[in-house]
């Protein structure tokens with residue numbers, strides 16, 4: 001009787017989707033617990049890549065239930081497109097996808113407000129995906145939101161009208177000069193509502209209690225990454241939900257007592273999309289190589305991801321906050337051919353060396369302090385077991401395990417399902 005968690009430990013795009021898909025067979029239920037269509041989870045099956053935004057990454061397996069939990073926010077327009085894309089590729093979601101009635105709804109003016117808010121911030125913008133995430137969670141915590149279950153009750157349209165008018169006033173107050181055609185957006189929105197209303201809606205917390213009682217194994221899938229957590233991330237350059245382990249309890253209604261493994265996913269280097277501090281960011285030939293070989297472009301917005309060295313200070317912080325019990329290391333194949341690899345092991349701030357995450361990464365002339373490793377030259381994308389990995393990569397992994405005090409149990413060497421070594 002247990003729930004395992006799978007979370008990103010950096011600034012998102014660690015490869016969560018690939019690992020959820022790779023380990024799904026060990027579970028009967030996969031549940032997304034937070035975030036919305038700001039997420040882009042890529043799963044490569046054969047020669048086809050699929051990008052999921054709202055639907056959990058277990059959807060490609062037969063006989064697996066996928067749940068969109070109460071902590072998720074849903075844009076019906078994006079959701080409809082996502083479902084249609086899957087059905088065009090002959091992936092059947094019927095009887096496999098269940099939605100919590102308590103998940104909140106993203107309405108068109110949430111997205112417009114996101115846009116206006118970002119524009120009004122100028123160079124201080126968050127770098128949001130502009131999917132309406134912040135404004136939707138703001139209405140949720142402000143107790144003004146609309147839950148998808150409300151769509152089946154009378155009177156939700158009144159709340160919709162109130163919200164829309166409130167948002168339009170807020171947009172006008174921001175003086176951000178954004179242009180939009182609300183009639184057109186609403187037409188698409190209401191059409192998509194008719195589509196989403198045909199899906200299966202459940203009281204997902206009750207469904208999960210019953211499933212646990214029956215002895216079923218559940219995997220909770222996180223979106224974004226720990227450094228984008230609203231409380232523990234690099235605030236204000238974060239998303240608007242708890243992306244860390246506690247978010248799974250709130251976002252699904254499961255007790256912390258039921259949690260077994262906490263699987264932390266990280267890249268062998270670091271990336272970040274959007275604004276905000278990134279101490280180990282680099283901008284040279286090596287970051288160019290990582291960006292090109294690793295195809296580091298956002299799965300949701302297509303924006304180039306900023307690249308840098310592995311940062312063990314922030315990674316250790318994420319491991320501790322989440323109580324990570326095992327690690328999945330992604331994309332070391334991308335680093336093949338780099339002569340000298342650096343790892344940030346501490347920071348210098350206000351002239352002093354620190355090894356714990358400080359309150360702000362933006363103050364005190366913060367600089368990364370690196371330990372240097374000899375790289376590996378071999379193409380490792382076809383390695384099938386650990387013995388086929390270069391010695392220098394093994395040393396790199398051992399160093400990470402020693403610093404983080406958690407074992408690396410999965411090594412991913414490419415986007416494909418078969419490019420995964422389980423230890």
Ligand code: GDP
Nearest residue numbers: 013014015016017040041042331412413414415
């Ligand atoms: P997520 O948001 O955490 O699910 O990650 P994304 O899907 O946004 O980004 C990860 C990208 O890296 C995707 O394009 C994956 O197909 C790809 N990927 C995942 N694991 C590996 C790996 O080990 N090596 C390489 N080269 N690509 C990988």
Ligand code: IMO
Nearest residue numbers: 012013038039040127128129223224239273274
């Ligand atoms: P997955 O699940 C990477 C970033 C945005 C921005 C900040 C706030 O694919 O790992 P928001 O749209 O939430 O208001 O944006 O968070 N961000 C992500 N970065 N991967 C994601 O999701 C992200 N979701 C949001 O770029 O900096």
Ligand code: MG
Nearest residue numbers: 013040041299
């Ligand atoms: Mg992503």
